[in-house]
Amino acid sequence: MSADSLERLASAGKGDSTRTLLRVIILLLVAGAAISSRLFSVIRFESIIHEFDPWFNFRATKYLVANGFYKFWDWFDDRTWHPLGRVTGGTLYPGLMVTSGVIYHALRALSIPVDIRNVCVLLAPAFSGLTAYATYLLTNEMTPSSSAGLLAAIFMGIAPGYISRSVAGSYDNEAIAIFLLVFTFYLWIKALKLGSMLWGALCALFYGYMVASWGGYAFITCLLPLHAFVLICMGRYSTRLYVAYTTWYALGTLASMQIPFVGFLPVKTSEHMPALGIFGFLQLLAFLDYVRSAIPSRQFQTFLWVFAGSIFGIGLIGLVVATSAGFIAPWSGRFYSLWDTGYAKIHIPIIASVSEHQPTAWPAFFFDLNMLVWLLPAGVYLCYQKLADEHVFVIVYALFGSYFAGVMVRLMLTLTPVVCVAAAIALSTILHTYLKAKSPTLEELLPEESTDGTSKKASKSGLRASNKPYIGIYATFSKVTIVGLMTAYLLLFVAHCTWVTSNAYSSPSVVLASRMPDGSQHIIDDYREAYQWLRQNTKYDAKIMSWWDYGYQIGGMADRPTLVDNNTWNNTHIATVGKAMASREEVSYPIMRQHEVDYVLIVFGGLLGYSGDDINKFLWMVRIAEGIWPDEVKEREFFTPRGEYRVDAGATDTMKNSLMYKMSYYNYNNLFPPRQAQDRVRGVRLPDEGPVLNTIEEAFTSENWIIRIYKVKDLDNLGRDHASASAFERGQKKKKVIKKKGPRVLRVD
Amino acid sequence: MGGKRKNAAAARGVSPTPSATSTTPSATVTTKVQPKDSAPPIATTTNAFATSTQIEPTTTTTTTSTTTKVSGTTSKSSSSNTAAAGGQAWNKVFSNLLRHYQDTTPQRTKLLDAFMAFLVVVGGVQFLYCVLAGNYPFNAFLSGFSATVGQFVLTASLRIQTTEANKSDFPSVSPERAFADYLVCSLILHFFCVNFIN
Numbered sequence: 001m002s003a004d005s006l007e008r009l010a011s012a013g014k015g016d017s018t019r020t021l022l023r024v025i026i027l028l029l030v031a032g033a034a035i036s037s038r039l040f041s042v043i044r045f046e047s048i049i050h051e052f053d054p055w056f057n058f059r060a061t062k063y064l065v066a067n068g069f070y071k072f073w074d075w076f077d078d079r080t081w082h083p084l085g086r087v088t089g090g091t092l093y094p095g096l097m098v099t100s101g102v103i104y105h106a107l108r109a110l111s112i113p114v115d116i117r118n119v120c121v122l123l124a125p126a127f128s129g130l131t132a133y134a135t136y137l138l139t140n141e142m143t144p145s146s147s148a149g150l151l152a153a154i155f156m157g158i159a160p161g162y163i164s165r166s167v168a169g170s171y172d173n174e175a176i177a178i179f180l181l182v183f184t185f186y187l188w189i190k191a192l193k194l195g196s197m198l199w200g201a202l203c204a205l206f207y208g209y210m211v212a213s214w215g216g217y218a219f220i221t222c223l224l225p226l227h228a229f230v231l232i233c234m235g236r237y238s239t240r241l242y243v244a245y246t247t248w249y250a251l252g253t254l255a256s257m258q259i260p261f262v263g264f265l266p267v268k269t270s271e272h273m274p275a276l277g278i279f280g281f282l283q284l285l286a287f288l289d290y291v292r293s294a295i296p297s298r299q300f301q302t303f304l305w306v307f308a309g310s311i312f313g314i315g316l317i318g319l320v321v322a323t324s325a326g327f328i329a330p331w332s333g334r335f336y337s338l339w340d341t342g343y344a345k346i347h348i349p350i351i352a353s354v355s356e357h358q359p360t361a362w363p364a365f366f367f368d369l370n371m372l373v374w375l376l377p378a379g380v381y382l383c384y385q386k387l388a389d390e391h392v393f394v395i396v397y398a399l400f401g402s403y404f405a406g407v408m409v410r411l412m413l414t415l416t417p418v419v420c421v422a423a424a425i426a427l428s429t430i431l432h433t434y435l436k437a438k439s440p441t442l443e444e445l446l447p448e449e450s451t452d453g454t455s456k457k458a459s460k461s462g463l464r465a466s467n468k469p470y471i472g473i474y475a476t477f478s479k480v481t482i483v484g485l486m487t488a489y490l491l492l493f494v495a496h497c498t499w500v501t502s503n504a505y506s507s508p509s510v511v512l513a514s515r516m517p518d519g520s521q522h523i524i525d526d527y528r529e530a531y532q533w534l535r536q537n538t539k540y541d542a543k544i545m546s547w548w549d550y551g552y553q554i555g556g557m558a559d560r561p562t563l564v565d566n567n568t569w570n571n572t573h574i575a576t577v578g579k580a581m582a583s584r585e586e587v588s589y590p591i592m593r594q595h596e597v598d599y600v601l602i603v604f605g606g607l608l609g610y611s612g613d614d615i616n617k618f619l620w621m622v623r624i625a626e627g628i629w630p631d632e633v634k635e636r637e638f639f640t641p642r643g644e645y646r647v648d649a650g651a652t653d654t655m656k657n658s659l660m661y662k663m664s665y666y667n668y669n670n671l672f673p674p675r676q677a678q679d680r681v682r683g684v685r686l687p688d689e690g691p692v693l694n695t696i697e698e699a700f701t702s703e704n705w706i707i708r709i710y711k712v713k714d715l716d717n718l719g720r721d722h723a724s725a726s727a728f729e730r731g732q733k734k735k736k737v738i739k740k741k742g743p744r745v746l747r748v749d
Numbered sequence: 750m751g752g753k754r755k756n757a758a759a760a761r762g763v764s765p766t767p768s769a770t771s772t773t774p775s776a777t778v779t780t781k782v783q784p785k786d787s788a789p790p791i792a793t794t795t796n797a798f799a800t801s802t803q804i805e806p807t808t809t810t811t812t813t814s815t816t817t818k819v820s821g822t823t824s825k826s827s828s829s830n831t832a833a834a835g836g837q838a839w840n841k842v843f844s845n846l847l848r849h850y851q852d853t854t855p856q857r858t859k860l861l862d863a864f865m866a867f868l869v870v871v872g873g874v875q876f877l878y879c880v881l882a883g884n885y886p887f888n889a890f891l892s893g894f895s896a897t898v899g900q901f902v903l904t905a906s907l908r909i910q911t912t913e914a915n916k917s918d919f920p921s922v923s924p925e926r927a928f929a930d931y932l933v934c935s936l937i938l939h940f941f942c943v944n945f946i947n
Contacts, residue, residue: 195910197934243906250903257945291846302842
């Protein structure tokens with residue numbers, strides 16, 4: 001932005017106040033842009049909670065608002081994970097719910113009657129405004145020019161990488177966590193720069209808030225020690241580092257242990273050990289530093305060798321003993337999958353089955369960050385040029401963040417802030433260089449250079465300020481070209497962000513939109529139709545079995561107990577559901593009876609061409625079930641001998657007999673004229689004979705067949721098995737056929 | 750806890766007496782003498798510390814110059830007797846360290862050091878208890894232990910921030926500010942500990 005040069009023109013004495021005013025106005029505009037670009041979904045659809053996880057958060061928030069904080073803290077939820085239940089209060093990150101609860105009560109206290117749903121829907125956009133401000137603060141710590149901060153704020157405000165998780169209605173932990181992440185980093189830099197305990201304590205408090213709101217807090221837990229470690233390795237140990245780091249660690253760890261879900265993890269798991277190790281290391285360094293100042297260097301060397309050697313030995317022995325004795329838990333699976341992207345697929349299908357845990361495809365970087373991608377290296381390079389402590393942070397963060405963003409799609413979110421900061425530094429440097437309003441003559445050059453030098457490279461010792469006279473770019477042509485190009489890029493960026501936001505990230509995925517032939521919008525509302533049906537037509541405690549993706553939605557929208565949900569804390573329970581879906585009816589029925597299942601809900605996209613349906617997810621169910629019962633469920637048997645996954649006439653018998661297949665295609669061919677039944681997702685023609693269901697019966701199918709609900713039959717009154725009972729129900733016809741066949745066989749004999 | 754409270758009282762005595770700076774010459778003498786005193790009354794120590802901010806540079810320079818002289822001789826001797834005098838060299842190291850400590854550390858900082866030593870002992874006892882008697886109320890152990898560790902770290906930070914030699918590292922932190930920060934952080938720390946102790 002050309003704010004600085006404009007200001008220079010405008011300021012004739014009243015510079016500072018004008019500047020502040022401009023800055024405030026710009027920041028307000030940025031916040032406005034950030035919020036309004038996230039409202040596409042509300043305008044296109046309605047004020048509704050999106051997707052899967054947000055429905056649980058919404059339900060928990062409603063519980064919190066209705067029952068108060070303490071009940072929420074001790075909440076045992078018997079309407080999920082039937083029959084196990086879930087200690088919800090102890091297994092969630094309460095930060096999000098508590099935040100919106102506080103906002104709700106605050107607004108009520110101001111006598112603004114607001115619905116809790118609207119608070120939840122609009123929480124993410126509101127916090128995105130704060131995130132933009134936090135990014136502004138963070139960038140200002142990196143460079144003295146506030147134009148970089150303002151650029152970073154607007155980048156952060158509209159970068160699709162962040163919008164993807166924070167549109168209105170996407171009421172997820174990330175909604176507030178990214179703000180907390182950026183703000184914690186800002187406080188950390190501040191604490192490190194000033195060496196102040198107070199800033200360190202603030203950093204710890206916000207770290208605690210972050211722990212309370214998102215599992216991604218481990219990112220901070222690893223990044224800050226890494227930064228400290230890199231600084232130490234560069235020989236930049238300072239007392240300020242000691243004060244900032246130890247204060248943060250001592251308070252932050254305690255704060256994080258207050259959350260029941262985290263509990264003792266910070267002292268037990270290996271993810272948190274680097275932080276502890278650096279903490280101990282800093283104590284030693286501080287002690288050595290003191291000793292070095294106290295005694296002459298030769299004596300210090302002998303002291304150092306003996307001391308360091310013994311400490312290292314003791315530490316190593318202690319670590320080995322503690323790990324082998326099991327005091328420190330080994331690395332968890334999700335952590336391994338960060339290093340070896342194939343790990344999860346082999347060992348923990350439940351993690352690999354989540355689409356946001358997949359490795360990132362390359363186009364996704366450009367899609368989510370656009371031109372910021374190529375500005376990032378430039379910004380990092382500029383940080384190398386200055387290389388104060390805070391610039392080391394940006395470099396470390398950029399490396400660390402881009403690695404993890406490449407491993408997991410959802411971690412793109414943690415990369416976005418540093419990309420915005422670095423890109424803003426790069427871009428503002430370019431604009432600064434080319435936007436010098438007047439070309440100084442040679443006489444003016446020297447004094448101006450000196451003032452520039454003092455203001456820009458303010459008193460940082462470690463930089464390589466060039467002693468050569470500063471030569472700017474004065475040719476109008478090059479100025480206009482570069483500035484014009486940059487403006488064009490910025491405009492393109494805005495256009496791209498708006499396009500991505502409106503097209504890719506603003507769909508609630510509960511309500512689908514499609515275009516009619518005449519171009520008007522057609523809303524497909526099958527999910528809510530089905531959940532409403534459940535709510536109105538089933539008993540209050542009717543247990544619904546579905547794949548875990550829909551557990552939260554059933555709990556939130558239909559308010560019925562579920563067997564498994566998106567919490568996925570019990571792999572065996574999920575595998576049980578997977579087995580029931582993947583097995584023959586005779587195997588599935590006892591499982592469903594044992595779990596008191598009343599209804600089975602599946603998602604079927606064959607009619608509409610909705611690709612996120614259960615048949616496409618089916619292989620994950622099979623894999624997860626196979627992980628527990630390798631003898632009864634075999635993935636291989638769902639593939640044809642040629643290794644194809646087919647649903648048409650060529651499907652394997654195991655596939656055709658599986659409950660999921662039967663439920664999906666039951667009665668489906670009656671929709672079509674004979675021989676024309678077609679599955680529009682997989683693009684295949686189905687066999688004429690539809691599957692036959694014996695143990696369950698169709699209860700409800702939504703308008704576009706997306707949701708199908710089946711009722712599990714009770715035991716037969718006459719004690720027959722379901723197959724013969726339903727054969728009888730279907731009438732004499734079949735028996736006659738059998739009778740006809742019988743004599744014929746006899747005659748031949 | 751007792752040590753901490755005393756320390757707090759001492760530092761509270763410091764801040765509102767800027768007038769004490771006028772009596773610098775006499776105070777220099779007292780600071781030099783006081784380390785030898787076994788039990789100085791608190792009031793005089795606080796007085797000395799209010800002034801110490803201005804006196805310290807001179808005293809430290811003199812002491813370091815003397816120690817370098819001493820060390821020059823010791824290092825020569827230690828290099829001549831190589832291995833046999835290892836233990837002796839260690840003694841020298843420690844005696845140097847001790848002398849440096851006693852000469853350059855103001856009384857107020859010594860108070861902090863005493864408190865830190867106390868915390869180390871308490872932490873050690875807690876850890877020993879955990880190892881010997883088991884960690885059954887793990888919450889209680891953790892909060893107790895992290896209270897001592899946290900308090901130790903905070904005190905160390907306070908000590909670093911108030912030490913004259915580190916003045917250049919903390920341009921924005923005055924000793925009073927450091928103490929206020931210390932109080933706030935300790936409050937937060939103990940709040941968390943009490944909350945966590947069950």
